[in-house]
Amino acid sequence: MNLITVSPGQIQDTMARLSYFEGWEKDQLARLAVGAKQISLAKKDLLVTKGDRIQAMYVVISGQIRLFIPLSNGAERVISLVEKGESFGEPCLIQSEHCPYNAAAGKDAHVLAIDAMVYRRELHHSTFLAERTLGLISQRLLHTLRDIEICAQPSSLQRVAHYLLHLQPAGESVTREIRLPALKRDIAAKLGLSQETFSRMLAFMAQQGFIQFTGSLVQVDDWARLRGLASAGCPMEVSDKN
Numbered sequence: 001m002n003l004i005t006v007s008p009g010q011i012q013d014t015m016a017r018l019s020y021f022e023g024w025e026k027d028q029l030a031r032l033a034v035g036a037k038q039i040s041l042a043k044k045d046l047l048v049t050k051g052d053r054i055q056a057m058y059v060v061i062s063g064q065i066r067l068f069i070p071l072s073n074g075a076e077r078v079i080s081l082v083e084k085g086e087s088f089g090e091p092c093l094i095q096s097e098h099c100p101y102n103a104a105a106g107k108d109a110h111v112l113a114i115d116a117m118v119y120r121r122e123l124h125h126s127t128f129l130a131e132r133t134l135g136l137i138s139q140r141l142l143h144t145l146r147d148i149e150i151c152a153q154p155s156s157l158q159r160v161a162h163y164l165l166h167l168q169p170a171g172e173s174v175t176r177e178i179r180l181p182a183l184k185r186d187i188a189a190k191l192g193l194s195q196e197t198f199s200r201m202l203a204f205m206a207q208q209g210f211i212q213f214t215g216s217l218v219q220v221d222d223w224a225r226l227r228g229l230a231s232a233g234c235p236m237e238v239s240d241k242n
Contacts, residue, residue: 001039001040001041001042001045001046001047002039002040002041003037003038003039003040004037004038004039004040004110006038008030008033008034008036009033011033011036011038011112012026012029012030012033014038014061014112015029015032015033015059015112016029018059018061018084018085018112019084019085020059020085020086020087021059023128023132024128024129025128028122028126028128028129031118031121031122032114032118032119032122034115034118035114035115035117035118036112036113036114036115036118037056037112037113038061038110038111038112038113039110039111039112039113040109040110041063041065041104041105041108041109041110041111042105042108043105043106043107043108044104044105045104045105046102046103046104047065047103047104047105047111048089048099048101048102048103049099049102050069050070050098050099050100050101050102051098051099052098052099053098053099054089054092054093054099054116055115055116056089056113056114056115056116056119057087057088057089057090057093057113057114057116057119058082058087058088058089058103058111058112058113058114059085059086059087059111059112059114060082060083060084060085060086060087060109060110060111060112061084061109061110061111061112062084062108062109062110063084063105063106063107063108063109063110064081064082064083064084064105064106064107064109064182065081065082065088065103065104065105065106065109065111066078066080066081066082066103066104066105066106066186067079067080067081067082067088067101067102067103068101068102068104068189069100069101069102070102075189075194076189077189077190077192078186078189078190079101079144079190080140080143081106081181081182081186082103087136088103090119090133090136090137091137093116093119093120094120094123094133106182106183106186146166147190149162150162150163150166150191151191151192153230156191156193156197156198156201157201157204157205157229158229158230158231159191159192159193159201160191160193160198160201160202160205161205161210161226161229161230162230163187163190163191164178164211164218164220164226165223165226165227165230167180167181167218168220168223176219176220177217177218177219178217178218178219178220179216179217179218180216180217180218184198184199202218205229209221210222210225210226210229211226
């Protein structure tokens with residue numbers, strides 16, 4: 001992990017290009033740029049450790065940051081994969097809580113770190129920022145509840161089927177290819193599965209004619225049939241031990 005030396009003006013220019021800051025006033029960006037830092041991380045570099053008192057709100061400039069909880073058996077439970085233009089850390093700053101997860105680079109990444117005191121001050125004075133932050137946190141809560149619902153499914157096969165259904169574009173019911181948004185390892189960790197189990201469930205679904213897949217591309221020929229699998233499972237299901 002390396003700190004990159006850039007001026008507040010350069011940081012402000014970077015903010016203006018990120019989707020997170022769409023609609024913000026220039027004077028807001030200028031104030032947030034004061035004390036902000038740009039950090040470079042190589043893949044697997046740790047940015048935040050579970051239990052830390054984080055001193056910044058983070059926005060991903062490029063690459064990907066994995067938020068995960070380390071488990072006692074050495075495995076990980078992935079909470080979120082934060083992509084370009086997305087943020088994390090706001091709830092910890094607002095509530096002055098210790099960070100409940102590790103944050104590490106899923107691939108080489110550049111991250112913007114906005115000073116906690118500056119962020120809190122802007123949040124206190126800006127209705128726009130408060131509403132935007134509330135919307136983001138609410139959206140993340142809904143995504144977390146969705147992930148909990150998926151992980152509560154009684155079988156690994158149903159978890160994978162539910163996950164694929166959530167990748168279906170809104171209103172789309174015809175034959176369509178979808179691309180897995182992350183590495184199979186990370187998707188499996190979000191579902192509470194091993195990578196081997198996740199791959200085995202995909203292979204079984206392909207053998208049974210529910211999907212076709214090549215690499216990260218998955219083709220679902222019949223969404224209704226996939227929904228039936230998600231809700232009822234399959235009597236021919238292979239062993240789904242994690």
